[in-house]
Amino acid sequence: MAQTCDVLIVGGGIAGLSLAARLGPEMQVALVEAESSLAYHTSSRSARQMQPSHGPAPIRTLTERSISAVEDISDRIGRRILSPRPLMFIGTEDDVALKLSASEVLQPISIEEALQRSPDLRPEALQAAALDDSSLQVEADVLVDYYRDQALAAGAQIHCDAPVHTAQQVSAGWIVGAGEEAFHAGTVVNAAGAWADPLAVISGVRILGLEPFRRTAAVVNTSEPVAEDGHMILGADGSFYYRPDGTQLLISPCETVASQAEDARPIAADVDRLMERINSVTTLGITGVDRAWTGLRTEPADGLPMVGYDEEAPHFFWLAGQGGYGIQTSWAMADLAAGLITGSISDDDPVARPLSPLR
Numbered sequence: 609m610a611q612t613c614d615v616l617i618v619g620g621g622i623a624g625l626s627l628a629a630r631l632g633p634e635m636q637v638a639l640v641e642a643e644s645s646l647a648y649h650t651s652s653r654s655a656r657q658m659q660p661s662h663g664p665a666p667i668r669t670l671t672e673r674s675i676s677a678v679e680d681i682s683d684r685i686g687r688r689i690l691s692p693r694p695l696m697f698i699g700t701e702d703d704v705a706l707k708l709s710a711s712e713v714l715q716p717i718s719i720e721e722a723l724q725r726s727p728d729l730r731p732e733a734l735q736a737a738a739l740d741d742s743s744l745q746v747e748a749d750v751l752v753d754y755y756r757d758q759a760l761a762a763g764a765q766i767h768c769d770a771p772v773h774t775a776q777q778v779s780a781g782w783i784v785g786a787g788e789e790a791f792h793a794g795t796v797v798n799a800a801g802a803w804a805d806p807l808a809v810i811s812g813v814r815i816l817g818l819e820p821f822r823r824t825a826a827v828v829n830t831s832e833p834v835a836e837d838g839h840m841i842l843g844a845d846g847s848f849y850y851r852p853d854g855t856q857l858l859i860s861p862c863e864t865v866a867s868q869a870e871d872a873r874p875i876a877a878d879v880d881r882l883m884e885r886i887n888s889v890t891t892l893g894i895t896g897v898d899r900a901w902t903g904l905r906t907e908p909a910d911g912l913p914m915v916g917y918d919e920e921a922p923h924f925f926w927l928a929g930q931g932g933y934g935i936q937t938s939w940a941m942a943d944l945a946a947g948l949i950t951g952s953i954s955d956d957d958p959v960a961r962p963l964s965p966l967r
């Protein structure tokens with residue numbers, strides 16, 4: 609016997625969980641996740657940053673809204689979720705100038721100031737520097753747990769080990785098979801991350817060209833002590849970033865390499881090259897890798913997420929293509945999606961319109 613629900617969310621990453629938390633009090637919600645645990649894929653593999661200056665205008669709006677909501681959540685649960693983590697671009701004059709020309713928030717700073725802010729930089733590694741002191745670090749796992757707990761408290765049903773294998777449109781919504789479970793849902797939400805297009809194929813819905821791209825990160829040990837409240841340092845040429853992660857360093861080569869939807873794994877040679885690159889700009893002296901991972905950042909060609917009902921398939925809602933912004937926009941994107949599903953936000957909403965799959 610199929611379980612009935614108003615909304616069936618497919619995907620137990622931060623996108624699906626934040627929507628379940630937001631919709632739970634208003635509608636009967638079920639969420640299905642293919643893996644045996646929630647947030648197994650990209651949502652547990654991020655760099656955990658919320659950067660108000662990062663991304664195009666709709667993303668910046670959603671990030672600002674999310675930051676203020678996450679501050680409220682933090683007060684309510686009595687746990688710090690956000691901490692200041694200013695970031696600095698370093699590199700050649702041309703590369704830093706390009707970054708400055710693309711941002712209203714970045715400020716040029718002198719080499720002296722850059723070295724004063726980050727004394728472990730090698731002076732010879734920077735001709736120019738620019739600062740964004742609005743950037744924050746976010747405890748993404750605390751946020752994910754909060755969304756899950758809120759969803760459950762509101763009565764949402766969460767099923768792990770439940771990969772969607774069939775989805776059929778019927779007159780009053782969808783009949784969906786997920787693992788051993790079957791659902792009759794008014795609306796299906798596609799929050800399947802890298803598998804958003806494959807889920808559309810399973811559902812007989814036109815794909816939107818959402819492409820997964822690999823991005824690797826690692827936590828490494830250093831011979832010199834790391835200042836725990838130090839800056840995040842990014843190569844203005846896009847070849848690396850690093851930031852303190854407790855007493856260790858979190859590092860990334862910032863690669864954007866197309867991939868199929870899969871449980872992505874790091875390539876050891878890439879991490880070795882990255883450590884060399886970062887050792888060439890800092891005196892911290894990376895000695896070895898503690899852990900490394902790769903996640904998939906999935907986005908359409910125009911780089912903006914897809915939030916809204918499908919153009920052709922009735923009651924099929926997209927919440928996908930968050931690229932490198934899915935953590936920093938999660939609260940506001942779920943709020944927007946919930947508003948579109950309940951009808952309290954119209955398709956003409958100025959933030960909704962550029963994200964609509966109809967664009």
Ligand SMILES: Cc1cc2nc3c(=O)[nH]c(=O)nc-3n(C[C@H](O)[C@H](O)[C@H](O)COP(=O)(O)OP(=O)(O)OC[C@H]3O[C@@H](n4cnc5c(N)ncnc54)[C@H](O)[C@@H]3O)c2cc1C
Pocket residue numbers: 618619620621622623624640641642643646647648649650651652653654655656657658770771772773799800801802803804807822823824825860902903904905928929930931932933934935936937
């Ligand atoms: C190295 C790295 C650094 C990043 N840094 C940041 C950052 O600093 N700030 C930021 O905002 N973002 C960052 N991101 C991006 C961010 O992590 C993603 O945008 C976000 O996690 C996407 O969440 P999601 O829920 O859409 O996807 P996912 O977390 O991948 O969740 C999708 C889920 O759907 C499930 N699923 C798929 N198909 C099915 C099916 N058929 N049936 C059931 N379940 C299914 C999958 O198992 C998966 O658990 C980073 C990403 C990477 C890789």
